[in-house]
Amino acid sequence: MAVRQDALHGALARSTAEPAAAHERFNRGVDLERIARSRIEESLDAPCDVGDLFRDLATLYSSEVSEGRLMLDAAASGAVVADPAQLRQALVNLIKNGLEAIDGDGRVTLAARRVDDGLEIIVADTGPGLSAEQRAHLFVPGFTTKASGSGLGLTIVERIVHDHGGTIVAEAAPEHGTLFRIHLSRKTRS
Numbered sequence: 716m717a718v719r720q721d722a723l724h725g726a727l728a729r730s731t732a733e734p735a736a737a738h739e740r741f742n743r744g745v746d747l748e749r750i751a752r753s754r755i756e757e758s759l760d761a762p763c764d765v766g767d768l769f770r771d772l773a774t775l776y777s778s779e780v781s782e783g784r785l786m787l788d789a790a791a792s793g794a795v796v797a798d799p800a801q802l803r804q805a806l807v808n809l810i811k812n813g814l815e816a817i818d819g820d821g822r823v824t825l826a827a828r829r830v831d832d833g834l835e836i837i838v839a840d841t842g843p844g845l846s847a848e849q850r851a852h853l854f855v856p857g858f859t860t861k862a863s864g865s866g867l868g869l870t871i872v873e874r875i876v877h878d879h880g881g882t883i884v885a886e887a888a889p890e891h892g893t894l895f896r897i898h899l900s901r902k903t904r905s
């Protein structure tokens with residue numbers, strides 16, 4: 716009988732702790748959002764060269780690049796009106812998630828191409844992929860598919876992209892894995 720009561724107490728403690736943990740992750744996300752918003756102001760009127768940004772990321776992730784786990788489009792070029800540090804942070808978050816998804820066995824690809832009114836940046840991984848339901852909740856503060864995730868990385872990515880007047884969508888990759896498509900305008904935000 717004591718074992719069963721201990722199990723019930725443990726289950727009750729876990730059921731009350733999980734909402735509290737989710738609430739804490741959400742509150743941290745709100746604080747991070749305020750910080751991110753306060754940083755994106757005057758630097759939005761400067762051009763950001765995506766080729767320079769990709770070279771910076773190749774240096775940051777040099778071991779992953781040399782091991783073939785990360786491939787960056789060497790021919791990427793084009794400029795958008797963006798804060799380079801904020802755009803770099805968004806891409807770092809996406810690359811980090813992709814590398815965690817492939818778990819050492821697969822590849823993350825970062826590419827960019829010019830589109831009619833701006834630039835499209837694609838970050839794709841060959842990991843196990845996400846269900847449609849998971850993709851629908853990816854940008855919700857506190858939502859995570861990881862055992863130890865905070866649920867804030869993609870929320871921050873979405874906020875950075877939206878603060879730059881852009882859009883981001885998550886799709887199933889053509890073969891398997893997940894593909895993030897970011898669209899940024901070349902024009903100055905109004």
